[in-house]
């Protein structure tokens with residue numbers, strides 16, 4: 338485990354008036370870079386050759402460092418170069434999708450905005466469940482084995498796979514049938530079958546609130562909400578039921594994009610309380626708790642019950658819907674505030690108050 342002592346040693350070698358904000362070129366990088374530029378930071382993009390076109394098209398990265406794969410960021414010389422640039426890394430979904438927890442917590446010694454211990458809690462479904470239920474939230478039931486399935490159930494693969502390979506079943510028999518079909522369609526590999534997580538499917542609409550736990554302001558801010566646009570599940574309603582039955586569609590959940598939402602105002606007090614209790618519990622499980630952005634994945638039913646089925650302890654790509662125009666961020670900060678910029682603002686304020694050590698790990 339990279340200790341905070343080690344990180345503060347590295348920070349002490351930094352020119353804190355010339356910090357660079359760096360992230361992997363994917364997921365929410367444009368959001369992060371734009372925010373960093375608007376707050377006056379230098380920016381560094383670590384990306385693959387094939388994606389360079391994007392980070393040139395939107396000229397937000399002052400330096401583009403090409404890697405063959407994202408895990409190359411772990412090479413000691415590469416990390417040394419980043420620290421020489423006074424880099425603060427901003428973790429996002431591609432860090433957890435393409436690096437494993439051990440790599441993130443033991444091998445990446447570049448100071449990272451946020452609490453890296455919580456990335457481990459995010460990656461482990463049992464730990465997530467413990468965290469969310471200790472916060473007093475309503476969670477969907479989980480089933481340990483397919484034989485226990487007795488209601489509509491969603492089968493999930495581990496890690497941030499973007500919903501790829503997920504499927505529904507409502508009995509042990511339909512589960513086995515679906516498994517065969519998913520393998521045949523190449524959406525699931527045989528070795529992943531034993532890693533499947535089974536969760537009660539909650540019927541309702543998806544709502545993904547975005548929060549920011551500010552160490553500097555000592556507050557949990559509510560900055561935006563999105564929902565997801567997922568293939569194929571969001572396409573199925575366009576087919577008449579008779580065709581759906583005829584071709585035996587099995588909905589899958591591959592994320593394609595995000596859509597902003599303004600919520601019914603009377604739902605907000607509960608969502609705010611939920612965010613605050615998640616942060617409170619995080620303080621006990623991994624002090625100093627959440628630093629910066631986090632997001633909950635919820636389903637809200639027709640009784641207005643809020644079920645929370647997942648947490649991301651870092652920026653989510655859903656916050657991209659707020660770039661330049663996030664209404665909830667507007668209510669707090671006025672124009673042109675959004676998650677990437679909120680991150681940069683926190684770093685700027687921390688540097689000014691000589692508190693950088695409190696917001697990076």
Ligand code: AMP
Nearest residue numbers: 363364430431434497498499592654655
């Ligand atoms: P990518 O670099 O696009 O493969 O993204 C890395 C991971 O982040 C994916 O495996 C997805 O789980 C997640 N992700 C990417 N884009 C989005 C999005 N727009 N909304 C939600 N999750 C996303």
Ligand code: AMP
Nearest residue numbers: 477491500536537538539565590646647
């Ligand atoms: P996840 O990878 O956990 O973010 O889930 C991907 C998608 O599956 C979500 O955006 C939802 O559309 C759907 N989903 C996941 N879990 C549930 C659940 N317990 N009930 C209803 N829908 C779910």
